[in-house]
Amino acid sequence: MRLELRSLLADALLGLADDEMILAHRDSEWTGHAPILEEDIAFANIALDEMGHAGIWYRLVAELRGEDPDSYPDRLVFHRAPDEFRCIRMVELPKGDWAFTIVRQFLFDSAEVVRLQALQQSHHAPLAKAAAKIAVEERYHDRHLHAWVRRLGLGTEESHRRMQTALDQLWPDTVQLFEPPSHESELTAAGLFPAAEPMAAEWAEGAAATLADADLKIQRGTPGMNGGREKHTDHLELLLAEMQSVARLEPQASW
Amino acid sequence: MAGPISVERVWAELGEIVDPEIPVVSLVELGVIREVDVREDRVRVALRPTFAGCPALHVMRAQIGERLRALGAAEVEVEIVLDPPWSTDDIAPEARPKLAAFGLAPAPSPVIVLEEILTAPRACPRCGSVDTVLRNDFGPTPCRMIHYCRACLQPFEAMKPV
Numbered sequence: 001m002r003l004e005l006r007s008l009l010a011d012a013l014l015g016l017a018d019d020e021m022i023l024a025h026r027d028s029e030w031t032g033h034a035p036i037l038e039e040d041i042a043f044a045n046i047a048l049d050e051m052g053h054a055g056i057w058y059r060l061v062a063e064l065r066g067e068d069p070d071s072y073p074d075r076l077v078f079h080r081a082p083d084e085f086r087c088i089r090m091v092e093l094p095k096g097d098w099a100f101t102i103v104r105q106f107l108f109d110s111a112e113v114v115r116l117q118a119l120q121q122s123h124h125a126p127l128a129k130a131a132a133k134i135a136v137e138e139r140y141h142d143r144h145l146h147a148w149v150r151r152l153g154l155g156t157e158e159s160h161r162r163m164q165t166a167l168d169q170l171w172p173d174t175v176q177l178f179e180p181p182s183h184e185s186e187l188t189a190a191g192l193f194p195a196a197e198p199m200a201a202e203w204a205e206g207a208a209a210t211l212a213d214a215d216l217k218i219q220r221g222t223p224g225m226n227g228g229r230e231k232h233t234d235h236l237e238l239l240l241a242e243m244q245s246v247a248r249l250e251p252q253a254s255w
Numbered sequence: 256m257a258g259p260i261s262v263e264r265v266w267a268e269l270g271e272i273v274d275p276e277i278p279v280v281s282l283v284e285l286g287v288i289r290e291v292d293v294r295e296d297r298v299r300v301a302l303r304p305t306f307a308g309c310p311a312l313h314v315m316r317a318q319i320g321e322r323l324r325a326l327g328a329a330e331v332e333v334e335i336v337l338d339p340p341w342s343t344d345d346i347a348p349e350a351r352p353k354l355a356a357f358g359l360a361p362a363p364s365p366v367i368v369l370e371e372i373l374t375a376p377r378a379c380p381r382c383g384s385v386d387t388v389l390r391n392d393f394g395p396t397p398c399r400m401i402h403y404c405r406a407c408l409q410p411f412e413a414m415k416p417v
Contacts, residue, residue, distance in 0.1 A: 038391045041401075045393040052308025052397075056337070129338040136340045136417050137306060139369060140392050 001124070001192075009124060009192050010064035011086070012181035014076075015229050016115075017057035018087035021077060022236070023108060024050035025243055029095045039098075042144060046105070049137055056130045063126065078247035082237045086229040088176040092236040099152055099162035103170055106145040107207065111177040113142055114203045118194035127192070146210060153214025160215065167211065168219050178203065179228060260327055265291050265298055268322055275314040276396050279357045282315060286345030289336050296329040301336045306397035306417075342366060343416050355380040360402065360413035372416050379404035379411055387411075 001009075027047035034040035058073035065072075090108065095101055116138060119131035152159040178200035187193040208218060247253075269291070270283040282288055282302075290301035300319055304312045316333045323331045343362035346354075351361040360380045363372050373392075376385040384406035391401040392415070400415045 038401075041391060041395070042393040045397055048308035048310070048397055049306065050308070052304070052306060056307055059335075133307065133337040133340040136342075137397075139417075140415070144392055 001190075005186065005190055005192060006064045008181070008183050008187055009127075010061045012187065012193050013057050013061050013064070013127070015086040015088075015181065017054045017061060017076075018085050018229075019091050019108070020050045020054035020057065022085070022087045022239065023091040023105075024048070024054060025239060026091065026093075026095050027101075027105070030101065035098050043101075046141060046144070049141065053134050053137070056134065060126055060130060074247070078244045079251065082232055082240055083230070085232065085236060085240070087232075087236070088173070088179075088229060089231075089233050090170060090173040090176065092233050092239065093170075094235055096166065097162060099159065100166040100169070102145065102148045102152060103163060103166040105141070106149050106210070107170060107174055107177070109138060109141045109145055110207050110210070111174075111199075111203045112138055114199050114206070115178075115194070118199055121191075122193065123191035149210060149214045149216075153211070153216045163214070163216055167216050171218055171220075176229070259295050260293055260298065260323075262291055262293050264326065265293060265300070265323060268326055269300070269319065272315070272318050272322055275311045275318075277354065277357065277359065279353045280346070280350045282319070284347040284350035284353075286347065287315070287341060296327060297332075298323050298328045298330070299332045299334060301334050303336055303341045305341050309397050311396075341417070343414050346414070354414065358412065359399065360411060362414040362416040364416075366416045369416065377402055377413050379407060380413075381409070381411065382407050 024047045027043050027050060030043040031040060031047070034043055054077075055073055058076055059069040061067075061076070062069040062072035090104060093100075093104070096104075113135070116131045116135040120128050120135070122128045122131070149163070152163045154160070178196040180196040181187060181193060184193070184196065188195045211218060266283065266288075269288050270281045272282050274280055274282065274285050277285070285305070287303050287305060288300060289303050290299075292299040292301075300323070302312075302316060302319065312335070316335075319333050320331045344364045344366055346361065346364075354361045358380050360377050363375065363377070366372060373389060376387050377389075378385050379387050379402075382404065384404055386405040387402050388405065389400065390403045390410060394401045394412055394415070398415050398417075399412045401410055402413050403410050
């Protein structure tokens with residue numbers, strides 16, 4: 001693979017890695033606080049899964065950049081400044097109430113299912129194999145989130161109202177779920193990374209159907225904040241300050 | 256102690272290392288050892304994670320290195336591989352009764368249609384009753400889920416079919 005393409009692919013994968021890592025952190029904030037014990041267990045696991053998936057993507061980034069796959073991921077996670085992260089803004093937002101958490105996880109994971117399917121066709125074999133591995137695990141997230149969207153959307157007046165409020169708040173940011181990576185045409189022409197537009201269309205159709213089944217309405221119109229993955233909410237800085245605090249106390253420590 | 260090691264000796268040693276979280280089955284029985292390659296006194300082991308986020312993976316990696324170095328390997332490389340993804344079908348048949356005796360219901364095999372497998376009753380590892388129900392797709396480790404036995408009136412853990 002040409003050096004320039006390696007670098008572009010690494011940048012695209014860094015975005016996916018950061019999404020998973022930051023969302024994993026938000027999910028982990030429910031540990032000990034979820035509304036019922038079963039969900040405490042479920043979200044601790046979902047957080048762990050997403051962190052594991054982030055780890056896979058970070059290792060691929062390391063290999064593409066010629067870095068050590070064992071130590072580079074920690075450097076990326078614990079020693080970058082907020083403006084060097086490439087996550088989408090949706091995953092940065094505070095965990096909110098349970099409905100917000102469910103809607104965000106549903107929107108994110110349902111997009112992931114579509115993306116992982118397409119990534120399995122990548123000509124970069126390690127990427128295709130990683131996507132196949134992650135897709136197997138994501139089936140359990142998919143089942144879980146579909147059940148919760150229905151349960152709360154069709155539940156009580158209050159649960160429905162909270163779900164609708166969360167969806168109204170999150171929907172504008174879904175525009176980032178399938179934003180094309182930088183120099184997309186070169187990546188797609190080389191068969192390395194799937195084109196965003198067809199994935200976005202497939203996801204939107206599936207997500208709309210699930211939401212409609214749960215009696216939830218998509219309020220179209222208001223577009224999200226402008227700017228790509230370089231632009232963040234203020235929440236990211238606070239999240240990283242907490243997440244990185246221990247590692248930064250002693251950068252040379254071995255864990 | 257240093258010197259050439261046979262591939263068979265390495266496999267035998269790996270068969271003695273147990274899963275840190277399921278200490279009744281070995282790494283070989285669990286199906287996570289994909290490949291062993293020996294060049295003189297240098298050993299390369301290809302290790303597949305059960306689940307990507309499994310915290311036991313690091314422990315397994317460290318233990319493999321430690322045990323094989325004790326065997327006389329000058330260099331041990333434990334490479335993490337993802338292909339093909341680990342499946343509960345890769346667990347050795349002789350390990351299944353050991354899992355059940357440990358209180359962990361083995362996964363139905365082969366895993367073809369996930370929804371069918373998950374709606375079929377799993378036998379309770381304690382009393383053997385199939386009057387059981389899936390309670391949670393998630394459990395105390397990434398590879399486990401929680402069922403409930405209506406005969407014993409107790410929850411039980413089961414391997415998550417993948």
